[in-house]
Amino acid sequence: MSTASRRRAYAGPAIFSFGFRPFFLLGAAWAAISAPLWVWSFVSGQGLLTREWHIHEMIFGALAAIVAGFLTTAVPNWTGRMPVIGAPLAGLVGLWLAGRIAMLLPGLAPGVAAVVDSAFLLVFAAIIWREVAAGRNWRNLPVCLLLTLMAAGNLLFHLRPSGWDFDMAWRTGLAAVAMLIALIGGRITPSFTNNWLKAQGRTPSARPESRFDHLILLGSAASLAAWIAAPSAAATGLGLGLAGLANLVRLVRWRGWRAAAEPLVWILHLGYFWLALSLMLMGLSAVLPEAPTTLGVHALTVGAVGVMTLAVMTRASRGHTGRDLSADRSVQAIYLLANLAAVLRLAAAAAGYHPELLAASVAAWSGAFGLFVVTHSPMLTRPRPIAARRA
Template identity: 45%
Template sequence: MGSASSAISPTLRGAFRPFFLGAALLAVVALPLWAAVFSGANVPAPAGDALAWHRHEMIFGFAGAAVIGFMLTAIANWTGRKLLAGWSVAALAALWLAVRVAFLFGEPGMAMVAEGTLFLVVAGFAAREINASGNRNMPIALAVALVGAASVADLAVIARLIADNDTGWRAGLALIAVLMSLIGGRIIPAFTRNWLVKVGKAPPHPVMPTKPDLVIVAATALLLGLWAFGVAPPLLGWGLMALGAAHLWRLSRWQGWRTLADPLVAVLHLAYLWLPVALLLLGSGVIDPALPRSAGVHALGAGGAGLLILAVMSRASLGHTGRPLAAGPMLTAAYALVLVGAVVRVIAAAGYWAGIAPIHLSATLWAGGFALFLVLYWPILTRAHISDPAR
């Protein structure tokens, strides 16, 4: 599959490099394009159903790229095996890009085949590495495979190969939430504990997941799975709201208020806070169908997934290239832009700010945060590790 030798282009020395750049570039390009199309501007529009394009690209294109980049890089740490690099990474990144181009220009069928192949290959590689090392992270590989299945289902609807329904994109969003719950539940308390110890903060410190955490993750998968498949009795709504409260309790155990001096750690807690907010909004929408479901969807997508992806990409990129784990003013501003952009979008979706102005404002702020990420991280992600004498 390749190795991270000095003969390989720095941009291909780890999947996090091209996939994190791709995710950020898609955020900067696709969201303003959608806002322009939504407002009726005379711009080149995505072929076919523009709303379906927007949903798919944000869930499976943007978030999907971040998940792939993170997993294919983290798996080397999980298993102790070689980091995927070189032409293998280039081929996967090219396949991801081919999906974006095919879908944008009105070929959802071609995009379906290419994206299904991409997620299948990534999940298969991850499963092979995890199985060979006896690692415990097989559920994450399974989740990635299911994201690929949801993507294929969504594109099959868009290509009119199967009956029109929302199951594909809703399942994709639900799986992203499950990954947030699973991976966030590991890295947030761990990074928080490490920082508190480093700066000499007195115990108690956050602990790694316990049985209640596992129950909450399992309940997240179950209840959001029912939501994805359109099961909507009032009991599910109350269950989602109770789950939101459980995630708030879980987050409170991680002591995020003690990390405000370090934006690189504090932003992880702010991002995770969006998950219970989204669950409360989704649950309310199930109980009372008159309430707009879009508020919960955007709280989960633009808020939770968007901010957590930015937080993880910025931190992982620093760590994997040998740079200090510190957030300067520009990175902190990027976090703030994405956070405020998500807040504006949820307020508008909930019906408290009418008109096209909040849509444009939220898109500008949110995309602006990822534009700042690109300015800061393009040179980091396209250059060798800081310890490399050949850099």
């Protein structure tokens, strides 16, 4: 039986028929809930949820789930192998949920929390390595390496009591995510742009991947590696700035303005712009000590990560459930809120501690991910329409 036939033969709950279904839903819900939870704890002075918890749950909690949703869906297409569905997928989701519970229980021993929380990314990375190797899909070995780096960052977080630097832990995880955006976003953005232009009867213009792109990826990886090790070094700042400019040139080469009529396409370009901007701002903060140190980091987390993940989730959810690849008003509202959250967060960082701007940014962030959950949960939890299955 072929991979497609085995996938169609699945008769269990719809939510476990594809990896994107449970992980997009749970990752978005946790992104919407955990940010205001931390702000409430911070502002109220309760101290139940620390800054470290907030950073961890954004990178290794919500974002890890969304990455898992994308890769468990994309890797079978890359390798031609059977996707992780049914009971194995439910077990993987259970590992992620166990990690979130462990990180919320104040009385749980740190060693137990570390084991429970680390299990998800380690098991998930092993699955992706197995599938890519078994499918001899060597082109995507960098994805495996970046996922392993993300799991390593999570392990470093839990090794803080042993003396590991907490900031290095989250920088490691965030650098891996930035490179995933550069690598995978750099593939799908020009590809989807050209596909849309072809569907409109227009000549494609986005340039395919070339040696120029490979050099930019290598330069970006080198600058982010330097950022992990020495974030305040002038050489690191210069490297990040050049990497940001190079990624901006890469973005311009895709000519995203030609697809400005379709939000599902141009939002990918905007998400990639946030990546280029974040690298430049991170470089600026290293070169100029007086520059706000968190400006670039929040351009990366709230801007590039927030916008690009929502761009991918909305498109993939619609495409894989047989819906039209067009953005309705709710999807456009999601994009507006995501970008508003990024702009407000940068304004808050530029102004120093500004509780009103911070609260407004968190409200927009939670609104974007919460609206995704509300509007997309029906298509993520219900079977694909019969007409779409026959198409």
